[in-house]
Amino acid sequence: MNYNSKIRETARRLLIERQVDTVLGFKKGTLPMRCQPVLITTPEEVDTLHWDSFCWVNLANYLPKLQGRIAIVAKGCDARNIVVHILENQIRRDQVFILGIPCKGMVDGRKIVKALNGKEPLDVLEDGDRILAKGSDFEQSFAKAEVLQDNCAICVHRNPVIYDELMGDAVPEQEHIDRHADVRELEAMSADERWEYFEGLVAPCIRCYACRDACPLCYCPTCFVDESRPQWL
Template sequence: MNTTEKIREVAKQLLADQKVDLVVGFAQGTLPLRSTPYFARTPEQAENLIWSATCENNLANFVRKRTDKVAVIAKGCDVRAIVALIKEGQINRENLTIIGVPCEGMVDRKQICQAIGCQDILEVTDQGAELSLKGKNFEKTLAKADVMFGSCKTCQYNTPVIFDELIGEALPAKEANYDDIAAFEALSAAERNAFIAKEMEKCIRCYACRQACPMCYCSECFVDCGAPAWIGKGAQSVDDNALFQTVRVLHLAGRCVDCGACERACPMGIKLSLLNRKMVKDVKGLFGAEAGVNLNDPPALNVHQFEDKEDFML
């Protein structure tokens, strides 16, 4: 029995036994290499649930503030967001059943497009470590590891940190890898400023990053506030774009679970994960804290300890 079949079996049983009102998972999308978040409310609808290397959406977005009993099919980064949201009072753990799925990484359609010359894909076959792609005039096999999202390549927690039922065998946690951040830190201040300015020139202020982020849930975002108006609306200047992204990173300090949802959602290809991972690295180094890893640990910025490093203080 493969992962999809096991997920369907568990989901159907939960719904048939009326232990949950809803199962949040994924269904096949309308195109190859596309899956879509899916709500199954009956055992029959649970037959549409799938699991594949295209299930990249962070489903924590769909279980926040729900009052009914819900089950969610969740990978490692989803569960980290769920843990963080539980600690912030946004999810009632008693009403949530977590069906954990160990995840080896999700494939990036943009990288696949580049690898095949952006030809139309008509059929995809998952061969474990590889994807077999067929189009009108081509056939190509790609290693998943070569076309994986950057956030998946650096993911430490491939297995959900908490779950009520685990589908498949647990994968070991990985060592933290911040080589990309070290390279950014090695740049001079002028080079870093030039890099950020170049990235911010791309921003069209569509707020897809904000909407995709499971930890961005303010009832009124600071960019929408009119009294006082903190920032101009729309992509008015590089400075305003940089301010929006900088404040967003600061608001996520000690809360970002490094799922990469922001960068995946960005239509302009801005390297948003670099900014967030820099903050994740600093919070871990300064306070020894990681978001969404332990239900019992208080949020990093809610705690002061005499042992905290104070190297950043003048």
Template sequence: MENIEKKLREEAKLLLAEKRVDVIIGYEKGTLPFTATPCFITDPENAEKLVWNACCVQNLAKFVHDVISQHKESQKRVKPEDRKKKVVGVVGRGCATRSIVLHLQEKQYDRGDVVIIGVPCTGYIDGKKLAVQIGGEEVLEGSVEGDQVKVKTASGEKSITLKDVLADNCLTCRFNNPIISDIMIGENAPPMDPDHEYDEVGAFENLSTEERWAYFTKEMGKCIRCYACRQVCPSCYCKVCFVEQSQPRWVGIGADETDTQVFQLMRLFHMVGRCVDCGSCSAVCPMGVDLRKFLKKLDKDGFDLFGNRAGSSMDDPPPLSTYKENDKQDFIFDP
């Protein structure tokens, strides 16, 4: 890990110094233990701030899209001959590069607008799991040493196996190495456990309709509609989201429970063939809504029906943007 971090800083510094990129999007040390904050580095000297460890959670592709689209918007007011190009460098783990592949397929920006510094990934720590392990106490200090997480709280020190606090999506990750990269740092990481990817979904499918509905309403009942999941999702980049659209108004803004259900249902459904299972939405959710249970189903269906895994290859277009003449149609009603 230290080697990767060191090399990452060197490469980032070089890219900025040679002016091959205008900004590097990476992670810096957070203000609390076990946190890392996304950061934007423009000065080569500041490249030393970059970190790469098991606390880097958010999918950085979101910021790539934000920076590039804001820049493009600002260039609209500039005379064509004076327009500047902005190249964004990004520290890309497997899921972030999948999101970038999706952005490229959806023609959000060009491949030349982004320089990907690929990093191998062995998963990140799920803050909610960690809180459970230490009984919800405040973490005073902490570090990751090999496969052990050392946590210091007011009631003493504790050592936890890293695997017990890794996020669910990391444990069964299929693409923990970058799909595309310009510079690859370090060796490819060992594979995780993708064979059990859909275990949870399969178990849920076997429940009765009423049990599934009860679970859905229970989970969505927690939602306070802060829209953090939407804000953090790299696939949610609509300029005007349907929840804020008022002509027509799709979803009511009151406290009605069905409005919340419909909001979540439709946001989830917008992720068909576009969810890369980066876990950012679950990680930022303040209420701990189990979004992954539903997103993973879309992923599973996308693969079962159309053989597509979101963003897994540049040659594999998003499933809803294409069709095959012999697509499955056993769901079609025939009287």
């Protein structure tokens, strides 16, 4: 579903009417399957706003760092994050204007790269429930459901739980989803197997702190990964 026209139209109106000072959204990246956060402050800039199934970054983390009234593009998971920011007094409800995005899931670019088996995509397009990867000498199509991010595949809150304007019709929520299959697998392991599992999980860690930067509620004065006592990592 293409929300670009509605997002741009709404952002332009909000800026012209001075209902907001800033629009926080996405623009298309320079590489396939990449979108990047962008701050828009003038009506002339709104045509750079973009939305597709690669806008997986959680924009809510930027809100506590911004001043003035902010319009933010938010899918279901982002909206839930915004609610927690409000409850934790990191932002005020009247500070944000939420452009709600009904979402059928974000695509995991790593799954596409793996499926292409070394072929380099020059462009990746979305057409309904299909994802089309194009290279210099190939085209390969994928069912979107097969390349969704794992957390999106089991999401039960596709529609924003809070918004000021919805950018499209609400999408059906997923029902009868088994969200805890991985938990049961872990519970079925012996203590030694669990230890081995978690050792493997943290083995690639080089303390780059990407996990800290990706935290959906990053506002603690001191992050636990920065503490030396106890030594977490």
